[in-house]
Amino acid sequence: GQNIDQPTEMTATEGAIVQINCTYQTSGFNGLFWYQQHAGEAPTFLSYNVLDGLEEKGRFSSFLSRSKGYSYLLLKELQMKDSASYLCAAYQAGTALIFGKGTTLSVSS
């Protein structure tokens, strides 16, 4: 079957580092996306991993292990504006993205 798991909620303080984990089980896996969604807004693309390893993009990094069915999104130097939902999505070849339920991150000062 298809399944994407990520924590429902996380909290952190400004300036800290937070890691949001995602595990997946899909057939025909062909890559892992992370999206950010602020309350009441559309999801926006953050990162895409298809090969094992770490992809760094400024304060955000994303990691993938295909053999373990595992990914994480690492956010450094947290800012208040990083308070949002973070959506993990696995791409199945020939179909569409399968989304997790999202992790709501609250950043406090």
Next chain:
Amino acid sequence: DVKVTQSSRYLVKRTGEKVFLECVQDMDHENMFWYRQDPGLGLRLIYFSYDVKMKEKGDIPEGYSVSREKKERFSLILESASTNQTSMYLCASSRTASRVETQYFGPGTRLLVL
């Protein structure tokens, strides 16, 4: 910049009404998608289309239909709206079906069915 627009941000309809949600993208993308997003359930795919006049069922197509007469426009139709279709509806598009491509989302339509 890719732009995906949706016809309404907020919509209130009555049970049994026929509802049309329109989505337009301006980047000549082949793929278009309709999702609904509900608290605790995340984003769920209703239908998608990879070409004009083509459509594929997603995970929850029941109670919905779609239309894609032009490449840039993808419509979601609720034939007879019901209260359990109250939700946030998100449209997305991506460039091509031949390889993995980022999906770009519209701003969403928050539908309330009374």
